[in-house]
Amino acid sequence: MPIPVHTPRINNNDDFVRVAHLYVSPGSQVSSGDPLADLETDKATFTVEAELDGYVLGWKAQIGDTVAVGSILAWVGDSPGQQPPAEPSASTTAGAAGEDREPTLKAALLLARYGLTAAEVPAAGQRLSASDIERYLAGRPVPGPKPSAPRVDRPTAPSEPGREVELTRPERGMLHTVLWQKEAVPAYLEIAYDPRPWDEYAADFQQRHRLLISPLLALFAWRLVRIAAERPAINATLTGERKHLYDHVNLGFTVQSGPSLYAVVVREAEAMDVLDFVRKLGELQRSAMRGTLRPEDVSGATIGFSSMARWAVTRHAPVLLPQSALMVAHAAPAGGAASLGATYDHRLLHGADAVGALQALASPPDKE
Amino acid sequence: MDKIHQSIHAKIVQLAKELGRDARLLRSDEEIPASGVLDSPALMELIVWCETEFGIDIDQDELTLDNFGTVDAMAAYFERARK
Numbered sequence: 001m002p003i004p005v006h007t008p009r010i011n012n013n014d015d016f017v018r019v020a021h022l023y024v025s026p027g028s029q030v031s032s033g034d035p036l037a038d039l040e041t042d043k044a045t046f047t048v049e050a051e052l053d054g055y056v057l058g059w060k061a062q063i064g065d066t067v068a069v070g071s072i073l074a075w076v077g078d079s080p081g082q083q084p085p086a087e088p089s090a091s092t093t094a095g096a097a098g099e100d101r102e103p104t105l106k107a108a109l110l111l112a113r114y115g116l117t118a119a120e121v122p123a124a125g126q127r128l129s130a131s132d133i134e135r136y137l138a139g140r141p142v143p144g145p146k147p148s149a150p151r152v153d154r155p156t157a158p159s160e161p162g163r164e165v166e167l168t169r170p171e172r173g174m175l176h177t178v179l180w181q182k183e184a185v186p187a188y189l190e191i192a193y194d195p196r197p198w199d200e201y202a203a204d205f206q207q208r209h210r211l212l213i214s215p216l217l218a219l220f221a222w223r224l225v226r227i228a229a230e231r232p233a234i235n236a237t238l239t240g241e242r243k244h245l246y247d248h249v250n251l252g253f254t255v256q257s258g259p260s261l262y263a264v265v266v267r268e269a270e271a272m273d274v275l276d277f278v279r280k281l282g283e284l285q286r287s288a289m290r291g292t293l294r295p296e297d298v299s300g301a302t303i304g305f306s307s308m309a310r311w312a313v314t315r316h317a318p319v320l321l322p323q324s325a326l327m328v329a330h331a332a333p334a335g336g337a338a339s340l341g342a343t344y345d346h347r348l349l350h351g352a353d354a355v356g357a358l359q360a361l362a363s364p365p366d367k368e
Numbered sequence: 369m370d371k372i373h374q375s376i377h378a379k380i381v382q383l384a385k386e387l388g389r390d391a392r393l394l395r396s397d398e399e400i401p402a403s404g405v406l407d408s409p410a411l412m413e414l415i416v417w418c419e420t421e422f423g424i425d426i427d428q429d430e431l432t433l434d435n436f437g438t439v440d441a442m443a444a445y446f447e448r449a450r451k
Contacts, residue, residue, distance in 0.1 A: 210432040214408045279428045289416045310407055
């Protein structure tokens with residue numbers, strides 16, 4: 001039998017909410033606890049979850065719609081082929097046969113609290129009373145007040161008119177990365193260094209291996225891999241009050257491809273030799289440009305490297321990649337000098353850790 | 369200059385223009401990285417464009433100065449790959 005999913009109340013003062021996102025399409029199978037939809041008001045966002053296992057039979061609202069608290073948002077049934085009733089069925093309005101009796105003030109508050117409508121609850125008398133609702137609630141599993149507090153991490157809806165478009169996959173990835181900064185405690189510092197030894201080292205490497213593309217940034221990233229392998233503290237993240245020291249160094253490297261920003265990941269980089277690393281990173285950069293990156297190519301970074309030298313940016317503070325504690329910032333030289341920066345998770349690392357890593361990175365290795 | 373040379377040269381000029389540089393006078397035997405008309409990401413973009421344009425997948429190991437360092441070398445590589 002199809003069961004309605006009602007629109008819950010998010011804020012005491014909001015009788016209407018906006019549908020911000022639908023997680024599943026009609027016919028999709030869901031399990032109890034799965035997210036169904038994001039609803040929002042000017043003050044908060046709330047994720048409606050499936051109350052039971054079943055199939056979403058259909059949505060009564062679409063993304064962007066404004067719906068009344070207590071109205072039916074969707075139907076969930078036992079099989080994907082079930083037809084959702086056009087209106088609440090007689091069985092859900094038992095007793096008073098679907099008559100919409102005027103609720104008392106206390107009943108109205110309870111209806112709103114439990115996301116019910118007056119038509120659903122049979123009334124014993126001329127008006128729908130709080131006792132009617134309590135009796136109704138006692139007899140069936142209904143969507144009660146959510147135990148979890150509404151999420152408030154979504155910015156309030158703009159007051160000015162405009163149109164909303166879905167984020168692209170890279171944009172969602174960037175959002176996920178940036179939101180990690182709210183969990184971490186990022187701090188930033190930088191050191192000055194002489195870029196000439198690095199330039200000479202990269203030019204020599206390029207000529208010796210006859211590489212078409214300058215390996216400068218890849219060699220910087222490779223040096224960071226070696227430093228992270230020697231200093232496990234910077235290749236780590238925090239889990240509660242414990243350090244999680246990664247077994248491998250998965251180097252995240254930012255790549256701008258057209259309008260999209262990616263952080264491609266060279267996995268288990270510490271096990272590679274330098275030429276294999278340079279080639280692997282080049283492959284991933286080309287995959288980003290072709291739009292053929294796989295999910296595993298852009299996830300699992302344990303440490304990061306970002307350069308904005310291409311745009312002549314001389315200083316920048318990058319965001320940390322999710323579940324990492326250090327992100328190195330490479331920038332363009334200015335007047336013969338250059339700076340290397342690092343954003344670090346101050347919950348796990350202190351300034352000396354970051355400075356130590358940057359000082360080691362400031363000079364190219366003596367040998368490959 | 370044959371069609372392959374012309375299309376590669378035109379693409380280099382376009383990519384260079386996006387960087388605010390002028391590659392119209394780039395000679396076909398002039399080494400592109402040393403010329404400074406394209407930076408590394410633009411060179412990579414040129415290679416990705418060539419893969420699509422000429423229908424050839426290029427192995428990362430093949431991305432050498434000898435194969436792709438000049439317009440002449442690129443054109444010769446794609447001529448060989450087509451045969």
